[in-house]
Amino acid sequence: xxxxxxxxxxxxxxxxxxxxxxxxxxxxxxxxxxxxxxxxxxxxxxxxxxxxxxxxxxxxxxxxxxxxxxxxxxxxxxxxxxxxxxxxxxxxxxxxxxxxxxxxxxxxxxxxxxxxxxxxxxxxxxxxxxxxxxxxxxxxxxxxxxxxxxxxxxxxxxxxxxxxxxxxxxxxxxxxxxxxxxxxxxxxxxxxxxxxxxxxxxxxxxxxxxxxxxxxxxxxxxxxxxxxxxxxxxxxxxxxxxxxxxxxxxxxxxxxxxxxxxxxxxxxxxxxxxxxxxxxxxxxxxxxxxx
Amino acid sequence: xxxxxxxxxxxxxxxxxxxxxxxxxxxxxxxxxxxxxxxxxxxxxxxxxxxxxxxxxxxxxxxxxxxxxxxxxxxxxxxxxxxxxxxxxxxxxxxxxxxxxxxxxxxxxxxxxxxxxxxxxxxxxxxxxxxxxxxxxxxxxxxxxxxxxxxxxxxxxxxxxxxxxxxxxxxxxxxxxxxxxxxxxxxxxxxxxxxxxxxxxxxxxxxxxxxxxxxxxxxxxxxxxxxxxxxxxxxxxxxxxxxxxxxxxxxxxxxxxxxxxxxxxxxxxxxxxxxxxxxxxxxxxxxxxxxxxxxxxxxxxxxxxxxxxxxxxxxxxxxxxxxxxxxxxxxxxxxxxxxxxxxxxxxxxxxxxxxxxxxxxxxxxxxxxxxxxxxxxxxxxxxxxxxxxxxxxxxxxxxxxxxxxxxxxxxxxxxxxxxxxxxxxxxxxxxxxxxxxxxxxxxx
Numbered sequence: 001x002x003x004x005x006x007x008x009x010x011x012x013x014x015x016x017x018x019x020x021x022x023x024x025x026x027x028x029x030x031x032x033x034x035x036x037x038x039x040x041x042x043x044x045x046x047x048x049x050x051x052x053x054x055x056x057x058x059x060x061x062x063x064x065x066x067x068x069x070x071x072x073x074x075x076x077x078x079x080x081x082x083x084x085x086x087x088x089x090x091x092x093x094x095x096x097x098x099x100x101x102x103x104x105x106x107x108x109x110x111x112x113x114x115x116x117x118x119x120x121x122x123x124x125x126x127x128x129x130x131x132x133x134x135x136x137x138x139x140x141x142x143x144x145x146x147x148x149x150x151x152x153x154x155x156x157x158x159x160x161x162x163x164x165x166x167x168x169x170x171x172x173x174x175x176x177x178x179x180x181x182x183x184x185x186x187x188x189x190x191x192x193x194x195x196x197x198x199x200x201x202x203x204x205x206x207x208x209x210x211x212x213x214x215x216x217x218x219x220x221x222x223x224x225x226x227x228x229x230x231x232x233x234x235x236x237x238x239x240x241x242x243x244x245x246x247x248x249x250x251x252x253x254x255x256x257x258x259x260x261x262x263x264x265x266x267x268x269x270x271x272x273x274x275x276x277x278x279x280x281x282x283x284x285x286x287x288x289x290x291x
Numbered sequence: 292x293x294x295x296x297x298x299x300x301x302x303x304x305x306x307x308x309x310x311x312x313x314x315x316x317x318x319x320x321x322x323x324x325x326x327x328x329x330x331x332x333x334x335x336x337x338x339x340x341x342x343x344x345x346x347x348x349x350x351x352x353x354x355x356x357x358x359x360x361x362x363x364x365x366x367x368x369x370x371x372x373x374x375x376x377x378x379x380x381x382x383x384x385x386x387x388x389x390x391x392x393x394x395x396x397x398x399x400x401x402x403x404x405x406x407x408x409x410x411x412x413x414x415x416x417x418x419x420x421x422x423x424x425x426x427x428x429x430x431x432x433x434x435x436x437x438x439x440x441x442x443x444x445x446x447x448x449x450x451x452x453x454x455x456x457x458x459x460x461x462x463x464x465x466x467x468x469x470x471x472x473x474x475x476x477x478x479x480x481x482x483x484x485x486x487x488x489x490x491x492x493x494x495x496x497x498x499x500x501x502x503x504x505x506x507x508x509x510x511x512x513x514x515x516x517x518x519x520x521x522x523x524x525x526x527x528x529x530x531x532x533x534x535x536x537x538x539x540x541x542x543x544x545x546x547x548x549x550x551x552x553x554x555x556x557x558x559x560x561x562x563x564x565x566x567x568x569x570x571x572x573x574x575x576x577x578x579x580x581x582x583x584x585x586x587x588x589x590x591x592x593x594x595x596x597x598x599x600x601x602x603x604x605x606x607x608x609x610x611x612x613x614x615x616x617x618x619x620x621x622x623x624x625x626x627x628x629x630x631x632x633x634x635x636x637x638x639x640x641x642x643x644x645x646x647x648x649x650x651x652x653x654x655x656x657x658x659x660x661x662x663x664x665x666x667x668x669x670x671x672x673x674x675x676x677x678x679x680x681x682x683x684x685x686x687x688x689x690x691x692x693x694x695x696x697x698x699x700x701x702x703x704x705x706x707x708x709x710x711x712x713x714x715x716x717x718x719x720x721x722x723x724x725x726x727x728x729x730x731x732x733x734x735x
Contacts (some may be wrong), residue, residue: 039422107624117316132718137711141334164330196315225415241416262419267414274413
């Protein structure tokens with residue numbers, strides 16, 4: 001075989017091989033994507049079936065009898081005071097925890113980035129060291145502490161705990177972001193006679209917008225999705241939704257008509273946040289996952 | 292770290308400025324330092340100290356609580372499971388993330404795929420736990436994992452038709468050990484054989500089963516009937532083919548002579564069967580045990596032996612997307628020219644992946660692995676929610692044991708604190724790494 005023929009046929013073979021490989025990749029990705037969706041779809045379809053249908057067989061039976069889907073589980077769920085109360089508790093815990101972390105974190109972040117005080121770098125190293133401290137270390141000591149000051153099983157207690165453990169990451173992220181603000185901008189404002197507080201609210205906070213947004217989304221989802229801290233510190237009479245559902249899981253089997261819609265309701269807010277703020281969500285999760 | 296030293300304007304001015312800015316700095320820092328001090332730093336000291344005391348907290352026991360992590364059986368299970376988690380979960384999630392990241396790069400709708408795989412990161416471990424409780428339900432009619440598994444299993448292994456079917460004492464059959472039955476007498480050509488059984492619920496009978504009949508004797512064959520000797524509503528005679536009784540369609544029948552199978556047959560819809568007389572005459576008929584095996588019921592995912600891998604599966608479902616997105620970001624930074632150059636040099640895709648992409652991604656892969664390891668160390672919610680009460684001992688992990696020891700019925704704060712300190716010690720290397728990186732950046 002001559003050399004030139006070899007050169008001419010090779011690209012054709014390579015092209016066919018590449019196309020076949022590309023097809024295989026597509027098929028693999030489609031199947032894997034469906035596989036990844038399957039558990040969630042199962043939950044959604046289960047939540048839309050009547051209790052007797054759930055008892056009779058798996059959610060895939062809806063594909064043979066689609067007319068049997070019903071929203072009555074959701075109606076029951078939202079008429080249930082325990083569940084609606086627990087959703088309110090979740091909001092009451094999540095919103096203040098997020099705002100407090102943002103406020104206190106940006107105060108401290110600003111101080112570490114732009115204010116002069118002795119031992120500043122050492123203090124900051126201390127905060128960075130706390131980044132990876134597991135919450136588990138604090139469960140027992142803080143429950144004793146809260147017990148002593150009357151914060152155990154209160155919303156304020158849960159909020160304070162979440163805030164404290166959200167702070168190291170918040171301070172770290174915001175200090176680094178604030179430090180990137182051009183010095184001239186701050187100097188100009190100082191020359192105009194702006195005090196530190198004014199400088200912070202008028203210059204630093206507006207410029208820190210993107211970082212604060214990412215952090216806020218991360219902290220919001222973190223607290224919304226938390227179960228462990230609420231399990232220990234939240235008021236057992238009005239626990240957040242995660243704990244309320246967890247208590248239902250103990251009798252798993254005959255209460256799928258409560259658990260499936262309940263889980264889905266608890267997922268709605270995170271999913272909306274996820275799809276609405278994909279970029280901020282991703283950057284927040286990337287930076288904060290060590291928590 | 293950018294230098295933030297104020298411009299020097301004169302010492303008097305500076306000292307006054309410093310005094311004021313110190314007060315301002317204290318004001319800005321105070322809330323953070325108070326919260327961190329009271330709820331993060333103080334607890335570390337408390338836990339370290341408490342871990343050295345016994346259950347009551349009165350007597351000093353040194354490192355006994357830590358030693359019991361390896362000597363006590365249930366604690367050792369937690370440690371062992373955590374090790375399994377630590378080895379399996381980050382590696383599998385990272386490997387999948389790498390594969391997904393590399394493959395989605397070359398597909399136009401890769402973003403949609405990424406969205407699907409990344410989505411579980413947004414939901415709570417509790418919701419994921421409930422999702423997987425449903426997936427892992429034991430009953431193949433309800434849990435999708437077993438539905439698929441049993442489906443695959445039954446495709447490759449013949450399923451048995453008649454679990455729990457058995458003869459009555461008046462029937463001409465006896466147990467042959469191992470779940471099989473044989474005829475009491477050898478069979479003869481010209482004498483129709485009766486193989487009656489009971490114990491099959493009408494709903495469990497094969498759909499194709501028809502009313503049984505006794506075939507007429509035919510030359511050269513041994514014929515017979517295998518049927519369900521039970522008339523619904525009563526009135527049937529034992530050991531006789533009554534009109535309403537159904538044939539055991541599909542029942543497998545073997546002729547055995549001197550311990551060897553000499554012929555095989557399968558009962559027809561009406562229960563009749565025929566065997567060649569020249570080989571079978573004088574042999575006994577056996578109904579092999581494969582007819583009567585219990586229906587295959589799938590894997591007990593949440594039973595003692597599979598519960599940890601099952602929960603790890605749920606974890607991988609949640610966190611593979613995290614690995615994928617981080618690795619994808621790293622991949623975007625890999626210079627295209629390098630890959631193209633290798634392709635031009637004749638490297639195939641696998642070689643490009645193995646020799647260029649993976650080595651260039653090594654730092655990112657390390658970050659992902661370490662992050663997942665820290666995360667896995669503290670895994671609690673998923674185990675707590677997915678493992679049923681009866682399997683929690685088998686699925687136990689350190690964070691779960693910490694919860695039980697600290698807040699459970701058999702509370703031992705000494706043990707709980709020791710586990711807390713252990714979890715902290717295990718992340719100290721990462722802590723040191725973070726600090727060093729920061730100081731390196733500051734020096735620049």
